[in-house]
Amino acid sequence: MAANTYAKRDGNHIRGKVFVVRDNIDTDQIIPAEYLTLVPSDPEEYRKLGSFALIGLPEELYPTRYVQDGQYSTEYPIIIAGDNFGCGSSREHAPVALGASGGCAVVAQSYARIFFRNCSATGELYPWESQQRLVEEFTTGDEGDIDFEKRTITNVTTGRKYKLNELGDVQPVIDAGGIFEYARQTGMISKK
Known part of the structure; x- marks a missing residue:
């Protein structure tokens, strides 16, 4: 799989528009099963996966689409979510689709x-945990700024700042581009 997250992080920050979703966003909403035939290791199919990211969200609750029809990427590098994000199946396609679309962090x-x-395994997204509920503090389209060093997210639109939990051991794995690339870089496996 082609990890792309590390290329989108600018130093200690990820900054851009946020897309807000509610609680219990499951993997069928992130990438419906009908798109699981796409192979992420194929660059063209990886790109197509991005075009279908969050396509399973009900339109009556989410009139703004994460990826606009006919596009391959999103204008929202940051997703703000409630409880239990990514529930459902174990499909790796879920973070891959979000990363392929241009998503950097949830x-x-x-x-x-x-x-x-x-x-962590795919290296596609930084999964930050908030210390408080943020879905009422941000609106889709607000500008967000994640500061890795200070472990905060700022709603640039409102000027309010919120604490995030530490990423811990997953950060260097995602920075490397996923578990296999991390293992190569650290000498755990050969660099073939």
Whole structure:
């Protein structure tokens, strides 16, 4: 899989528009099963996966699409979510689709454990946990700024700043581009 997150991080910051979702966003909403035939290791299919990111969200609740029809990438590098983001199946395609679309980070109140692990394994997204509920503090389209050093996210639109939990051991893995690239870089496996 082609990890792209590390290329989008500017030093200690990820800055851009936010896309706000509610609680219990499952992997079927992130990337419906019908798109799981796309192979992320194929660059063209990886790109197509990005065009379908969050396409399973109900339009009546999310009239703004994460990726506009006919586009391959999103204008929202940061997703703000409530509880239990990424619940459902164990499909690695979920963080891959979000990363392929241009997503860099999710800031959620909590995650499904397998989704959090898949973010690290694939190197596609930084899965930040917020110390408070942020879905009422941001609106889709607000400008957000994640500061890795200070472990904060700022709603640049309102000027309010919020604390994030530490990424811990997953950060260097995601920085490297995923578990296999991290293992190569650290000498755990050969660099073939």
